[in-house]
Amino acid sequence: MNTLVIYTHPNHKSLSYAFLEEVLRGSKENAKITEVKVLDLYEAGFDPVLVFHENRRRRDMYREPELAEYREQLLWADQIVLVYPIWWGRPPAMLMGYIDRMFASGFAYRDKGGLLPEGLLKGKSVVCISSMKGPTHYPLLWLGNSHKILMRKALFNYVGIRKVKFFEFGNMESKKGKQSKKLEQIYRYFKTVG
Template structure:
């Protein structure tokens, strides 16, 4: 199994970065994970800003040469892991900018003229690891599960990815957040995960 880890947090001393390192450590002990790559969007200085004009059209985004390396990473991966905080009930703008550009028509899906498109990323699986200041139940009860609906239904299922696993960790700015236990849960998951 080949795994792409997409990390989205500007601080390498953050708890999100600790989760990234735990994903890496667990993956190194998993014989089923033959290769993995890490894409740190902030370190990469990925440009999340969309620009459309007379010479740069949205319909051509799937062939933008500036994004070719990132497309190759997605094609290469069997499993895509996203590590990010939840800010204002949704992923950071940097990650959403990446999604807007990478999961484009002609690359991630193809319109067929009907209600739903043909997903072009079938067979891949996704894991989303997110942290938040509020309690774990906050997105479910206060925001009608908007984060999971956005990621799973509006994005991944739309492009043909049906297998999606979520780890949403709340109370992460509290000393009672049980950080070590949550980090160990991620370590054990990636140590034993199969495609």
């Protein structure tokens, strides 16, 4: 299984980075994971800004040459792992910009003229690992589960990815946040997934 890990946090001393390290540690010990590639969106200098004008049309976005390497990574991956914080009830703008640019018509899905498109990324799986300062159940109780609905239904199911797993950790800035236990949980999951 080829695994692409997309890391989205500007600080390598963050808890998100510690989660990334546990993904890599567990994956290294898992015989079912053949290769792992890490895309650090900040380190790579990924440009999350959409630009459309008379010479750059939205319908041609899937052919943008500067995104070819990123498209190849997504096609190569059997498993896509997203590691990011929850800010203002959603993933960081950098990750949302990556999603806007990468999951384009003609690459991630194809319109068929009906209600729903044909997802072109079928057969892949996704794991979302997110952490937040707020309480664990904040997204569910206060935001109507908007984070999971956004990621699962509005994005991944739309492009054909049906297997989506969430690790959504709250209270991560609290001394009672059980950070070590959560890190160990991620390590154990990636050591055995497949």
